[in-house]
Amino acid sequence: xxxxxxxxxxDAPIRQQAERLGAWIxxxxxxxxxxxxxxxxxxxxxxxxxxxxxxxxxxxxLHTFLSTLAVLQIEDAVLCTGQPYIHSPLPEITSGNKHALxxxxxxxxxxPRDAENAAWLLSLSPCQRIQLLIDQExxxxxxxxARP
Numbered sequence: 001x002x003x004x005x006x007x008x009x010x011d012a013p014i015r016q017q018a019e020r021l022g023a024w025i026x027x028x029x030x031x032x033x034x035x036x037x038x039x040x041x042x043x044x045x046x047x048x049x050x051x052x053x054x055x056x057x058x059x060x061x062l063h064t065f066l067s068t069l070a071v072l073q074i075e076d077a078v079l080c081t082g083q084p085y086i087h088s089p090l091p092e093i094t095s096g097n098k099h100a101l102x103x104x105x106x107x108x109x110x111x112p113r114d115a116e117n118a119a120w121l122l123s124l125s126p127c128q129r130i131q132l133l134i135d136q137e138x139x140x141x142x143x144x145x146a147r148p
Contacts, residue, residue, distance in 0.1 A: 014058070015056065015058070018056035018057070018058055019055070019056030020056070021056065021065075021078065022053055022054045022055050022056035022057075023054070023056075024074070024078065025053060025054055025068055025069070025072065025074075026054040028072045028074050029054075029072065032072065036050050036054075039068070039071065039072070042071045043064070043067050043068050043071050044067070045064055045067075045068075049064060050068075053065060053068060062133070063137050066130065066133075066134055075127075075130075076127070079126065079127055079130055093119070093122045093123050094123065095123045097119075097123075098116075098119040098120060098122075098123050099119070101115075101118075101119040101122065102115040102116045102118070102119040103115075105118060105119070
């Protein structure tokens with residue numbers, strides 16, 4: 001059963017970002033001379049789903065969004081440009097600081113393996129984190145344990 005989320009005043013900026021990203025995808029599709037049907041076929045989604053994505057509808061999955069960026073070959077431009085409205089909510093640490101962070105987390109009561117994993121994740125770049133999520137979802141789909 002899906003829980004319904006209450007709308008907040010913070011939804012407006014998120015909706016604007018989604019619309020901006022949708023417009024970016026639409027422009028990239030048109031620039032490449034692709035119809036919605038062609039792009040939808042390449043991504044493996046329906047035309048209505050692509051329309052939702054291009055209009056900034058928040059119900060489109062992250063996997064669909066990232067797959068579309070990859071097919072259009074604009075994932076680096078969208079995810080790694082340092083645009084003010086596209087940023088990583090997680091702090092970044094250098095690989096040399098991984099062990100110090102893991103120790104601090106352990107002192108706060110985090111299990112040692114979880115602390116090491118958290119430190120490793122924070123040492124990745126935002127692009128590497130996104131790719132890790134994509135790979136993880138693919139793996140879950142292959143195993144049949146992915147969420148719909």
